[in-house]
Structures are given as C-alpha cells and as structure tokens.
Amino acid sequence: MNATTAAAYPGPRGADIIAALKAARVEFVAAVPDIVTSDGLLWPISRDPALRLIRLCKEDEGVSICTGLAFCGRRAVLMMQQTGLMDSLNAIRAIAVEYQQPVCMLVGLQGKEADRAASASGKYGVRIIEPVLDAMAIDHITLDSPADVAALGPAIARAYDRSRPVVALIGRAVVR
Amino acid sequence: MTMRRDDCIRALARHRGDAIVVATYQAAFDLMRIDPHPLNYLSVGAMGQASSHALGLALGRPDMRVVVLDGDGSLLMNLGSLVTIAGAAPGNLVHFVCENGCYEANGSHPLPGGDQVDFAGLARAAGIGDVSVFDALDAFEAALPGLLTRPGPVFATLKVVPGDPSPQEYEVIHGAETRRRFKEALRTAASR
Numbered sequence: 001m002n003a004t005t006a007a008a009y010p011g012p013r014g015a016d017i018i019a020a021l022k023a024a025r026v027e028f029v030a031a032v033p034d035i036v037t038s039d040g041l042l043w044p045i046s047r048d049p050a051l052r053l054i055r056l057c058k059e060d061e062g063v064s065i066c067t068g069l070a071f072c073g074r075r076a077v078l079m080m081q082q083t084g085l086m087d088s089l090n091a092i093r094a095i096a097v098e099y100q101q102p103v104c105m106l107v108g109l110q111g112k113e114a115d116r117a118a119s120a121s122g123k124y125g126v127r128i129i130e131p132v133l134d135a136m137a138i139d140h141i142t143l144d145s146p147a148d149v150a151a152l153g154p155a156i157a158r159a160y161d162r163s164r165p166v167v168a169l170i171g172r173a174v175v176r
Numbered sequence: 177m178t179m180r181r182d183d184c185i186r187a188l189a190r191h192r193g194d195a196i197v198v199a200t201y202q203a204a205f206d207l208m209r210i211d212p213h214p215l216n217y218l219s220v221g222a223m224g225q226a227s228s229h230a231l232g233l234a235l236g237r238p239d240m241r242v243v244v245l246d247g248d249g250s251l252l253m254n255l256g257s258l259v260t261i262a263g264a265a266p267g268n269l270v271h272f273v274c275e276n277g278c279y280e281a282n283g284s285h286p287l288p289g290g291d292q293v294d295f296a297g298l299a300r301a302a303g304i305g306d307v308s309v310f311d312a313l314d315a316f317e318a319a320l321p322g323l324l325t326r327p328g329p330v331f332a333t334l335k336v337v338p339g340d341p342s343p344q345e346y347e348v349i350h351g352a353e354t355r356r357r358f359k360e361a362l363r364t365a366a367s368r
Contacts, residue, residue, distance in 0.1 A: 028235065052235070054231075054235070054260070054263075054264050055260070055263055055264075056256075056260055057256025057257070057259050057260050058254070058256045060222070060224075060225065060228075060254075061225075061228040061231075061254065061256065061257055061260055062228075063225075063228075064220075064221070064222075064225040064228035064229040064231075064232060065228050065229070065231050065232035065235070066232060067221075067229060067232060068228070068229045068230065068231065068232020068233040068234075068235075068236060069232045069233075069235060069236040070232075071217075071232075071233060071236070071355075071358065071359055071362055072232075072233060072236025072237045072362065073236070073363075074235075074236040076232075090222050091221065091222040091225060093222075094221035094222045095221035095222060095225070098221070098350070099219055099221055099350075099352075099355060100352070
C-alpha cells in the first residue's frame with residue numbers, strides 16, 4: 001500500500017485494539033505473526049506486561065490453547081493471518097464450533113486492497129474468507145478503519161456470553 | 177521391553193491426586209474405563225491437539241498439575257507444540273506420549289518412519305529439559321511421584337502395547353455433558 005492510499009484509507013489503531021482487549025478482560029494472546037498486524041499490534045502486545053503472549057508454531061495450536069484457558073475462566077485471543085485461519089479450519093470446526101467454545105480470533109487479511117471490502121477483493125484467498133465463515137456459521141466482524149474497533153469489545157463479550165467463536169477480520173495494516 | 181498402556185494408566189491413577197489429565201484417543205478410552213475422574217479432560221476435538229489443550233489449561237491454572245496422555249501419531253500431527261510448550265515453559269505441565277508405533281484408533285497402520293522416531297530426542301531438541309523414556313512398569317511407577325512434582329515442563333516417552341481393550345465411546349468424549357462435568361469439576365477445584 002502506498003502512502004497516498006494509506007492516508008486515504010487509514011487502518012485501525014493498535015492502541016485502540018489493545019485497549020479493547022483489556023477492557024474485555026483478555027489476559028492472553030496466542031499468535032503466529034502476520035504482516036497486517038505485526039508493527040501496529042503484535043509488537044506492542046509483545047511489550048505489554050498486562051498481556052501474556054504465547055508464541056505459536058502453528059495456528060491450530062492456538063484454538064486449543066484458547067479453549068483450555070476458557071475452561072479455566074481466563075480470556076484469550078488468537079492472532080493469525082487468513083492463511084492460518086484456513087489451515088486451522090478443522091480445529092475450529094471441531095473445538096470452537098461443535099464444542100461451542102469462545103475462541104476469539106483476530107485475523108489479518110494479507111493482500112486485501114485497502115479501498116475494497118474483503119468480499120470484493122481481487123484476491124481469491126481474501127475473497128473466500130467471509131463466505132467460508134458464513135458457511136461454518138461463525139460470527140465475524142470487520143476491523144478496517146479506526147472506527148470499526150468499537151465493535152471488538154462487544155464481539156468478544158458476545159463470544160464468551162454465548163460460548164461461541166468469533167472472528168475479527170483486519171483488512172488494513174494496523175497502525176500504532 | 178514394553179508396558180501395557182492400561183497398566184501405565186492404573187499407575188498414574190494411583191499418583192495423580194488432583195491433577196488434570198488430558199487424554200486422546202485410545203488413552204482417553206482407557207482412562208475413562210480405569211480412572212473415571214472428574215478432572216479428566218477428554219474433549220480434544222481434533223487429532224494432535226491434546227498437548228495444546230494441556231498448555232492452555234496449564235497456563236490458566238498454574239496452581240494445578242496438568243498431565244497429558246498423548247499418542248505418538250497424535251504428537252506427530254502437532255510436533256510444533258513441543259517447541260511452543262518449551263517456549264511458554266509452564267512449570268506445571270507433564271507430557272507423556274504413549275508410543276505404540278501405530279495409528280491404533282485407525283486400523284493400527286504403522287507411523288511414517290516406523291520405529292525410527294525418537295520422541296524423547298525431539299522433545300530435547302525442542303528445548304524441554306526434563307525428558308525421560310520408560311519401557312518398564314516398575315521403573316515408571318517409581319518415577320511417577322517425581323515426574324508429577326518436579327518443575328516442568330516434563331516430557332516422557334512411554335513404550336506401550338495396548339493392554340485390555342476399552343470401549344471406543346466417541347459420543348462420550350465429544351459430548352457436551354463431558355465438557356460440562358469437567359468445567360464444573362475445575363470450578364469446584366478453584367474453591368479448595
């Protein structure tokens with residue numbers, strides 16, 4: 001994304017997302033790095049003493065780790081790229097959906113054009129994400145702009161209240 | 177030498193106390209038959225995920241011991257979890273892999289690599305410092321008190337053969353009632 005596009009279509013602020021996570025009583029972040037969220041979110045989280053970062057080798061580990069934590073009454077989010085989401089679909093299907101567990105996922109949409117909705121992306125790997133989530137009946141929200149972050153806290157609360165998974169799709173690079 | 181898996185589980189039952197035990201596939205079915213403890217965590221959901229569920233439980237309840245009875249085929253499906261566990265370094269996690277060299281729940285086909293895989297070596301190479309191998313029941317039972325109390329993460333390979341058959345009650349391990357009972361047992365454990 002060039003500087004002109006970035007100025008015209010600003011991404012969500014990492015500080016706002018972190019504040020929303022803390023307000024939602026999230027204590028743990030399980031993550032595989034993703035370039036959409038790297039600078040603005042994952043690096044700040046890694047330096048935040050109020051959040052315990054669990055570095056993963058593979059994304060589906062995080063589905064199970066978040067579930068184990070949920071059984072203990074501890075809140076967590078799983079951060080990954082949409083490729084990791086796709087790679088984890090069986091774990092999400094079984095553990096989050098069929099077992100009805102509050103697995104909350106922050107998913108960077110690598111390659112999504114800043115000026116388009118994910119569903120209108122020219123990238124097949126981006127365009128299919130929302131239809132896949134819809135087919136699995138998984139609640140999802142979009143965090144493209146700074147204002148969108150207001151939906152994150154209620155989405156996490158909804159996941160824990162209903163004991164169901166939720167996905168927040170991050171469609172523009174998170175800014176500090 | 178090898179041990180019967182059901183004998184290993186009987187030994188664990190004698191020493192586990194209030195530990196959470198996460199078990200997968202055949203070990204889960206044996207555990208249900210031999211030691212139907214309320215703190216058994218049986219709902220792993222997807223093959224390979226037992227060690228990751230156990231890591232979440234261990235981080236969420238640092239006041240409790242968490243034991244995972246993994247399978248060798250299952251661990252091969254989530255080998256990276258050894259590295260993740262070593263990195264997170266939960267002091268209360270004990271990871272047993274029941275090595276029988278085959279996919280017992282799926283027709284007993286051999287593992288890729290046959291008997292050449294060294295799970296203890298993989299655990300060491302992943303960064304887990306407390307690693308051992310047991311192929312004799314008396315040695316395993318003698319070591320259990322230490323394995324269950326030393327600072328973790330602890331890893332041990334158990335060289336096993338099946339033992340007596342246990343009913344494959346998939347509807348129980350996947351059932352909502354099993355998860356509800358575990359959650360309630362864990363909540364009660366919190367008030368002790």
